[in-house]
Amino acid sequence: NAGVMQNPRHLVRRRGQEARLRCSPMKGHSHVYWYRQLPEEGLKFMVYLQKENIIDESGMPKERFSAEFPKEGPSILRIQQVVRGDSAAYFCASSESQGQGAEAFFGQGTRLTVV
Amino acid sequence: AQSVTQLDSQVPVFEEAPVELRCNYSSSVSVYLFWYVQYPNQGLQLLLKYLSGSTLVESINGFEAEFNKSQTSFHLRKPSVHISDTAEYFCAVSENTGFQKLVFGTGTRLLVSP
Numbered sequence: 001n002a003g004v005m006q007n008p009r010h011l012v013r014r015r016g017q018e019a020r021l022r023c024s025p026m027k028g029h030s031h032v033y034w035y036r037q038l039p040e041e042g043l044k045f046m047v048y049l050q051k052e053n054i055i056d057e058s059g060m061p062k063e064r065f066s067a068e069f070p071k072e073g074p075s076i077l078r079i080q081q082v083v084r085g086d087s088a089a090y091f092c093a094s095s096e097s098q099g100q101g102a103e104a105f106f107g108q109g110t111r112l113t114v115v
Numbered sequence: 116a117q118s119v120t121q122l123d124s125q126v127p128v129f130e131e132a133p134v135e136l137r138c139n140y141s142s143s144v145s146v147y148l149f150w151y152v153q154y155p156n157q158g159l160q161l162l163l164k165y166l167s168g169s170t171l172v173e174s175i176n177g178f179e180a181e182f183n184k185s186q187t188s189f190h191l192r193k194p195s196v197h198i199s200d201t202a203e204y205f206c207a208v209s210e211n212t213g214f215q216k217l218v219f220g221t222g223t224r225l226l227v228s229p
Binding site for chain 1: 159
């Protein structure tokens with residue numbers, strides 16, 4: 001059973017371009033979480049999705065950021081018109097169940113650099 | 116709102132010495148507590164967690180953490196560290212939101228030298 005797969009591992013974008021980050025959860029997991037890790041900071045919750053539904057997006061910036069988890073395929077975190085401040089490591093996690101005690105398995109992250 | 120404080124950004128220690136990584140949290144409701152480890156260029160791996168029951172929890176590689184409700188702490192300890200324990204350690208809490216929404220501390224970098 002492969003772990004949480006994120007790609008690309010590294011992504012470089014120029015200011016104003018779009019960034020698309022992909023996350024394939026572990027087999028059998030229908031709950032996906034996205035976190036952002038800014039330099040020298042801990043991870044910050046962005047959004048929680050179940051298949052085809054956004055459950056909690058309280059950590060998402062109000063503009064330019066969106067996330068989806070379609071019925072088929074990976075979860076996508078999309079950042080439009082990237083700015084330098086978007087440079088960070090973006091981690092995806094998945095869990096089998098919804099309970100807050102359920103273990104979330106993390107991917108290796110996508111490191112976004114905006115130049 | 117809940118928060119997690121890891122006061123030590125970096126902890127240098129010699130191999131086979133004991134270590135304690137401190138974690139304090141604040142929350143108005145009961146929480147679940149976690150320690151994650153992040154090796155260079157890798158994702159986070161769950162080290163151990165406290166959900167309920169015994170306040171002392173252990174991991175398979177010799178780490179342990181004790182939940183202290185009165186001091187709102189969840190310090191991580193290991194009696195004898197190895198070079199391979201060098202990594203970033205994150206403490207996290209999850210409130211009773213119906214799903215696991217983790218709030219992380221800023222991390223502590225454990226540097227084990229020979």
